[in-house]
Amino acid sequence: MAELVGVSESTLRRWADLALVPLDDDGGWTTSSLNHARIVQRLRAKGRSLSEIAAVTERSELAFDYLTAVVTPPTAHVTPDDVANETGLQVALVRRIAEAFGFSDESIEHMSEQDVDLFRHAAAALDAGFPLIALLQLARVYGQALGRVADAEVRMFRLYVRDPAVRRPGSLLETAGSLGGLARDVLPLADPIIRHVHRRSLHWFIEQDAVSLVEQALDEDSLLGLGRLRVAIAFADLAGYTRLTEDQGDEEAVEVVERFVDAVEMSLPDDARILKTIGDEVMVIADDAGALVDWAVGFQILNPDEPRPRIGIHAGEVLFRDGDYFGREVNMAARVVARAAGGEVLVTQPIVEAGGPHLEFEPIGEVRLKGFRDPTALSLARQPPEP
Structure with missing residues (x-):
């Protein structure tokens, strides 16, 4: 056990004498002993004294015995x-x-x-x-x-x-x-539970990928390079979120973000998914750019309350690496949302070209986005006014 913990036998026995490492009724070393010893060793490596560890143990604040019910430490080392x-x-x-x-x-x-x-x-x-x-x-x-x-x-x-x-x-x-x-x-x-969710998700994404492959084969003339995909990218966040945290506090602000993320997740089209969230910002990936801008315009109509969401959308060829998406087009989508105001859906020209006739795209001109040398043509996507 001393070898597994990385200390001498005498050190391990001293910890047991101080009741930092529990033994069984017969004075034997158990899985619980090993779990406790490993944690004591980590605390010692961080500079904590034995007296400090003992004081906390007496106050029961180091009550991690429940972990021994599910955590089985290794009984031997393999190189x-x-x-x-x-x-x-x-x-x-x-x-x-x-x-x-x-x-x-x-x-x-x-x-x-x-x-x-x-x-x-x-x-x-x-x-x-x-x-x-x-x-x-x-x-x-x-x-x-x-x-x-x-x-x-x-x-x-x-x-x-x-x-x-x-x-x-x-x-x-x-x-x-x-x-x-x-x-x-x-x-x-x-x-x-994880196995079931994984298999269920795998089945879903295989179907989505098959649909995407057929559509791209019909729409594109050539295959992309190794590790590259053509996707639509949307970034959405809450305008005025920082002010909200100041005015209402962290707890209320977090609840607002949770409701926002849930609303995005529950309303996305079939081929779109949330890739990640960073604070109040959501990154969405989709194969169908037209369906994604449809969703964005509808989402703004259905969420008129403050703080209003703002959404930026772009489409292009990206590099898929380690389960994430990288490249110029991702960076552009992130810059587009930064130029939008609350309640707006701001899009680039590829999204305008993919949008259906039931939407209205108002050009706002060419804008210089941070980090990009050439200006980018941006448009506001919205539902046409009632006749």
């Missing part, structure tokens, strides 16, 4: 050389794949036996013909997305389960027991 021998991958490739998945430098040198299965799957994908460049990008997407999921799971459990339970009057032992039971019952459900 990249061991993984290479088991999977047939080169050692350098093992390191590259591990870095893509988000392993730290230390964890790469001290992987677990369970990690070997991960690399077996990666090796099988490569043997089946999946390109290495795509595998590494997909590994980064998995690592970042599932890391965010795990972070949210732990923080939600702490904020809405653990902290309220610890604050309630009663026996600490009873609280720890109830938390452990809840963790055992709830947190393991994450894996099957």
